[in-house]
Amino acid sequence: MYRYDDYDRAIVTARVAQFRDQTRRFLAGTLPADEFRPLRLQNGLYVEKNGPMLRIAVPYGVLSAQQLRKLAAVTRRYDRGVGHFTTRHNLQLNWVKIEEVPDILAELAEVDMHAIQTSGNDIRNIVTDHFAGVADDELADTRPWAELLRQWSTLHPEFAYLPKKFKIGITAAREDRAAIRVNDVGLELRQDANGATGFRVFVGGGLGRTPLVGQAIRDFLPWPHLVTYLEAVLRVYNRYGRRDNTTKARIKILVKSLGAVEFARQVEEEWSHLKDGPATLTQAEVDRVAAHFAPPAYENLPAEDLCYVGFLREDAAFARWAARSVHAHKVPGYAAVTLSLKGLRAAPGDATAEQLEAAADIAEHFSFNEVRVSHEQNLVLPHVPLRELYTVWHLAKAVRLASPVTGLVGDIIACPGGDFCELANARSLNVVAELQERFENLHLQHEIGELDINISGCMNACGHHHIGHIGILGVDKHGAEFYQVALGGRQGHGLAFGEVVGPAFAADEVGDAVERIVGVYLEHRLGHERFIDTFDRIGLAPFRSAAYQQTEQEKIYA
Amino acid sequence: MPKIIKERRVQDDAWKVVTLAAGETAASVRLPVGPLLVPLAVWRARRAELIAREYEHGEPLGVWLAPDEGPETLLDDLDDFTVVAVHFPKFADGRGYSTARLLRERYGYRSELRAFGDVGRDQIFYLNRVGFDSFMVGTGRDATDALAAFGEFPEVYQGAVDQPLPLFRRRA
Ligand code: SF4
Numbered sequence: 001m002y003r004y005d006d007y008d009r010a011i012v013t014a015r016v017a018q019f020r021d022q023t024r025r026f027l028a029g030t031l032p033a034d035e036f037r038p039l040r041l042q043n044g045l046y047v048e049k050n051g052p053m054l055r056i057a058v059p060y061g062v063l064s065a066q067q068l069r070k071l072a073a074v075t076r077r078y079d080r081g082v083g084h085f086t087t088r089h090n091l092q093l094n095w096v097k098i099e100e101v102p103d104i105l106a107e108l109a110e111v112d113m114h115a116i117q118t119s120g121n122d123i124r125n126i127v128t129d130h131f132a133g134v135a136d137d138e139l140a141d142t143r144p145w146a147e148l149l150r151q152w153s154t155l156h157p158e159f160a161y162l163p164k165k166f167k168i169g170i171t172a173a174r175e176d177r178a179a180i181r182v183n184d185v186g187l188e189l190r191q192d193a194n195g196a197t198g199f200r201v202f203v204g205g206g207l208g209r210t211p212l213v214g215q216a217i218r219d220f221l222p223w224p225h226l227v228t229y230l231e232a233v234l235r236v237y238n239r240y241g242r243r244d245n246t247t248k249a250r251i252k253i254l255v256k257s258l259g260a261v262e263f264a265r266q267v268e269e270e271w272s273h274l275k276d277g278p279a280t281l282t283q284a285e286v287d288r289v290a291a292h293f294a295p296p297a298y299e300n301l302p303a304e305d306l307c308y309v310g311f312l313r314e315d316a317a318f319a320r321w322a323a324r325s326v327h328a329h330k331v332p333g334y335a336a337v338t339l340s341l342k343g344l345r346a347a348p349g350d351a352t353a354e355q356l357e358a359a360a361d362i363a364e365h366f367s368f369n370e371v372r373v374s375h376e377q378n379l380v381l382p383h384v385p386l387r388e389l390y391t392v393w394h395l396a397k398a399v400r401l402a403s404p405v406t407g408l409v410g411d412i413i414a415c416p417g418g419d420f421c422e423l424a425n426a427r428s429l430n431v432v433a434e435l436q437e438r439f440e441n442l443h444l445q446h447e448i449g450e451l452d453i454n455i456s457g458c459m460n461a462c463g464h465h466h467i468g469h470i471g472i473l474g475v476d477k478h479g480a481e482f483y484q485v486a487l488g489g490r491q492g493h494g495l496a497f498g499e500v501v502g503p504a505f506a507a508d509e510v511g512d513a514v515e516r517i518v519g520v521y522l523e524h525r526l527g528h529e530r531f532i533d534t535f536d537r538i539g540l541a542p543f544r545s546a547a548y549q550q551t552e553q554e555k556i557y558a
Numbered sequence: 559m560p561k562i563i564k565e566r567r568v569q570d571d572a573w574k575v576v577t578l579a580a581g582e583t584a585a586s587v588r589l590p591v592g593p594l595l596v597p598l599a600v601w602r603a604r605r606a607e608l609i610a611r612e613y614e615h616g617e618p619l620g621v622w623l624a625p626d627e628g629p630e631t632l633l634d635d636l637d638d639f640t641v642v643a644v645h646f647p648k649f650a651d652g653r654g655y656s657t658a659r660l661l662r663e664r665y666g667y668r669s670e671l672r673a674f675g676d677v678g679r680d681q682i683f684y685l686n687r688v689g690f691d692s693f694m695v696g697t698g699r700d701a702t703d704a705l706a707a708f709g710e711f712p713e714v715y716q717g718a719v720d721q722p723l724p725l726f727r728r729r730a
Contacts, residue, residue, distance in 0.1 A: 005729075007725060011712075014710060014713075015711075017710075018711075031680075038650050039680055121650070121652075151715045151725070151726075152715060155714065155715065156715075156716055157684035157714075158652075158659055158684075158688055158718065159652070160652060160684055161649070161650050161652025162652060238655070278724060279717055285726040288729075
C-alpha cells in the first residue's frame with residue numbers, strides 16, 4: 001500500500017487547513033453560499049436532502065486495516081454509525097454537520113486519507129480493478145499507476161474548474177473489472193511486441209443521460225508519456241468542452257461532436273508541445289511508487305488446501321458462500337474474498353461501524369492488513385490463505401458480511417436514490433428491498449445464477465443501470481415514481497448498454513416485472529446458460545411481452 | 559484608486575479596463591487617456607492607433623482576453639504588451655487557467671499577466687501556479703484577505719509555471 005511521506009502529508013494537511021478556513025468564512029457569512037459551493041464540492045461536501053453529505057476518497061479502492069478503523073471511528077463519531085460505499089469505491093457519510101467536516105478531514109489525514117476531488121468539476125478519484133496485484137488474469141498491477149495519477153491529479157492547478165467532472169479508470173486484466181470504457185478516460189495497460197509497458201487510451205465514455213462507450217484515440221502510449229498525454233487531453237477538454245449547457249459538458253459530448261479522429265488529432269497536436277517535458281515520468285519515480293505495492297510476505301503454500309476442500313464438502317452453507325465469494329489468486333494457496341455489503345434489509349454498499357471494524361480485524365489477521373472496495377459496492381480481502389477461509393467465513397457471518405450472493409440477484413448495485421439524493425427522480429432503495437424480498441430464497445438465487453441488477457434513481461446513473469443485465473432507472477411521471485427497465489447491459493470487455501423493454505413501470509409493478517423477466521429466462525435457458533447468454537440468444541421480444549402481461553390483464557379487469 | 563495584488567502586495571493600480579457597452583463597437587468605443595486594457599476586438603480593430611498612443615504618448619499597451627479567446631490570437635504582438643489580462647466572468651469557468659499556462663510556457667510571455675473578474679482568495683493559489691502574477695479581485699472580495707492564498711500549500715505535486723518541476727523530480 002502507498003504510505004505517505006512528509007511531502008504527501010504536508011499537502012493533505014494543508015488542504016485540511018485551507019478547507020477549515022473556507023468553512024469558517026462560510027459559517028461566518030463572509031464567504032457566500034454560492035461561492036462556497038464549488039469549493040466544498042472539490043472537497044466532497046454536498047448539501048443533500050437530509051443535510052450535508054461527505055464523500056471520502058478511497059483512492060483506487062485500497063484501504064489498510066488501520067484506515068478502515070478510522071473510517072469506522074469517524075462514522076460513529078460524526079455520523080450515525082453507517083457509511084455508504086459508492087460505485088467509484090468512495091465512502092459517503094449522509095449525516096455529517098458542516099461545522100464538523102474540517103475535524104473529520106483532520107482525523108482522516110492522520111491515516112493518509114482525504115476527500116479531495118471526490119466531487120466538483122475536476123479530476124475525480126481514479127478507479128481500478130479491485131483484484132489489482134492479485135488477479136491471475138492481469139498483465140501488471142495497476143495500483144502504482146493509479147497512485148501516480150492520484151498525485152498528478154491532486155490539486156491540479158489548471159484543471160480545477162473543468163466544464164464538468166472528469167473520471168479516469170485503469171485496468172490491466174483480461175476481464176475489465178473497472179468498467180474503464182464508461183469513464184471519461186479509460187486506460188488499458190498493455191505490452192508491445194518488445195515487452196514494454198504502455199496504455200491504450202479510450203476517451204469519451206460515460207453513463208448518465210447520453211451513455212457512450214469510450215473510443216480508442218491511441219493504441220499504445222508508452223508509459224513515460226502517461227501524464228503529459230493526459231495533460232493534453234485535459235487541456236483540449238478544458239478549452240473546448242461545452243460550458244453553455246451542463247448536460248452537454250462532459251468530454252464525451254466534445255468527442256462525439258468533433259469525432260474521435262479529430263479529437264485525437266487535437267490531442268496529438270497539443271501533446272507534441274508537452275511530450276518529453278518535465279512531467280514525463282521517470283523510471284525512478286515509477287520504481288519508488290511501485291515499491292509501496294510490493295507483494296506481501298506470502299507463505300509457500302500448496303495450491304490445494306485439504307481442510308478447505310473438506311469444509312466445502314461437509315458444510316453446504318459454506319460451499320454456497322465460497323462458490324460466490326472466493327476468487328482466484330495468482331499466488332498458490334491464496335484467494336481473494338468478497339465481504340458482501342448486500343445484506344438483507346440493508347442498502348447496497350452500506351456498512352456499519354461494527355462491520356468496518358470487523359472487516360479491519362479480519363484483514364489484519366488473514367489478509368496482510370489490506371482491504372479493497374469494489375465498484376460493485378462490496379469489500380474484498382485480497383490475500384486470504386485457503387486454509388483460513390472457513391474461519392474468515394464464520395467471522396464475516398457474525399457481522400453479516402457473508403451473504404452468499406456475490407454476482408447473483410442479491411448483489412444489487414444501487415445508488416442512494418430519492419431517500420438521500422437531491423437529484424433523484426425516484427427512490428432506489430425501495431426497489432432493492434422489494435427485489436431482496438422476492439428473491440430471498442438463496443436456493444432460488446443460486447439456481448438463477450449470475451445476474452447483475454443495477455438501479456439508479458435518475459439519469460446521472462450512479463447505480464450504473466446502463467450496464468446491468470437488468471438495469472432499472474427511476475423516472476418521474478407527473479410527480480410519481482416510475483421505473484424504466486432495460487435488459488442486456490453488461491460490463492467488462494464486452495461492454496454494452498441495456499435495451500429498454502418498454503414503458504416505465506409504477507413503483508408497485510416493478511417487482512412483478514423483474515420476476516416475470518427472470519421467469520422468461522428460467523423457462524428458456526439451455527443448460528448452464530447465464531441470464532445474459534439467454535438474452536443474447538432469444539433477444540428482447542419474449543422478455544418484453546412477458547414483462548407487461550399481468551399489467552395488461554389488470555387493465556382489462558380494471 | 560483601485561487596488562490590485564501584485565508582487566504579493568496590495569497596490570494601487572492605474573489601468574482601466576475598456577469594455578464595449580451595448581451599442582458600442584470596437585471601432586467606435588472612446589479610448590480614455592491613461593494605461594488601458596482593451597478587449598481583443600479593440601486591439602484588432604485599432605492596432606495602429608493603440609501602437610501610436612504608446613509611441614507618441616508613452617501610454618503602455620494592455621489587452622484582455624475573454625474565456626473563449628485563446629492566446630493564439632496574440633502571438634505576433636505579445637512583446638508589445640505591458641499587461642495581458644484574462645477575464646473570469648465566473649470563477650468556475652476555468653479556461654483562463656489554460657490560457658495562462660500557454661502564454662507563459664509555450665509562447666514565452668514574460669510581462670504582467672493579470673487575472674480579473676470573479677476571482678479572489680480561493681482562486682489565487684492556483685492562478686498564481688499557472689502563471690498569473692497580478693490579481694484584481696472581484697467586487698465584494700477583500701484583497702488584503704486574499705494575500706493569505708499564496709501560502710496555502712507548502713508543496714505541490716505537479717509542475718506548472720511557478721515551479722516547472724513536478725514533485726517527483728524534486729523529492730528528496
Ligand atoms: S443516480 Fe441520481 S439519484 Fe442516484 S445518486 Fe446519482 S444523482 Fe442521486
